[in-house]
Amino acid sequence: MVTMKTLSNSRGISLVILIVAMTLITILGVSFVSIMASKQKGFLYQIDSYRALNLANAGVEFAIRYAYEETNRPNSSLFTSDPYDSPVYGFHGGTFRYRYDYSEVIGNDSLIVTGNHNGSIRQARVRQFRNYAFENLTLIPGNVPFLFGNNVVIPLVTNINRSNDTTIVVTRIDVSVAFSGGGSPRNLERIYMSITDTNYFQNTVYDYSSGGSGALPLPIPPSQSMSTTPAYSVSVWEDPPANTRSSRVWCALQFESGASLSGVYSITFAFTNGQISIVTFTV
Incomplete structure (x- = not known):
């Protein structure tokens, strides 16, 4: 009688131990699966973040190439808008876009590219x-060329920032124009350069x-596209500036009166x- 009761108690204890062990194993298994799923999700997020950064870096290369090509495109929005916000470009399963903020102080001039891959954002x-x-x-971004009487005024900016290069020297200026419509002769009389917008x-x-040579019809023939005497020096902005020099310069083309x-x-x-630098625009 005592033996049967002892055996029954042992079986009951074993069953309890088994239930506890199975519960612990289940808890550990669920925890392990949850941890692995979390790590997997984190790993995928890291991959998306890495790809988003690659997209942003690719956008930098794209923006540099785009800017270089746009300098010779008439009325490019890169120069007529400030700041300039690009469209969204799709690339390798993600997207990127960029913003260019112009600043005359070249040290503050900046490009920000945002890459996006599956919702992960990197810049x-x-x-x-x-x-x-x-x-x-x-x-100059945000400043388009304009007509001023019988003159065409072109706002320009220097894009060099080197401590050992404080001037760039213009030795030759060539001008060509595809005029629209009819009108009186459009002969060029003078070319001016200025570092102030109060006197072009x-x-x-x-x-x-x-x-006695008279005004020239355009385009200027190479034999008459003379070098400047003396060469015209354009000051370059230093960052931080050593003095009050401006990086802006204005070029004015003066035509005969009454020309369209x-x-x-x-x-x-x-x-x-x-x-050389080529500036193309429409007025």
Whole structure:
């Protein structure tokens, strides 16, 4: 009798132990699966984040190439808008877009590219963007060329930031225009360069009407596209600035009075270092 009762108690205890053990194993199994699922999700998020960063970096390369090509496109929105917000571009299963914030202080000039992959967002930032992407002289973003009497005024900005290069020297200016519509003769009389917007005619670079030669029809023949005498120096902004020099410069094309000046303009600036900058726009 005692033996049977002892055996029954042992079986009861074993059953309890078995139930407890199975419960613990179930809890551990569920915890393990939950942890693995969480790690898997985190791993996938890390992959998406890494791909989003790659998309942002790819967007930087794209923006630099786009900016370089847009410098020669008439009335590009990259220069007529400030800041410039790009469309959303799809690339390798994700997207990127960028914003270019122009600043005359080249150290504050910036590009921000946002990459997105499956909802993961990463950004890449480039300071002094126009120093990487643009030529020596370009249009000032947000400032389009305009007509001023019988003159076409072109706002320009220098895009160099080097402590050992405080000036860029323009040695030659070539001008060609595809005029629209009819009108009176459109002969070019003078080209001016200035570092102030209060006087667009500060320095006479070319004077085709002096010496009895008369104003020139466009485009300027190569034999008459003279070098500046003396060469015209354009100050370059230093960051931080060593003085109050501005990185802006204005070029004014003066035509004979009464000329209809609407059309597509292309101006090539040549420099002593052998580089050129081409500025194209429509007025």
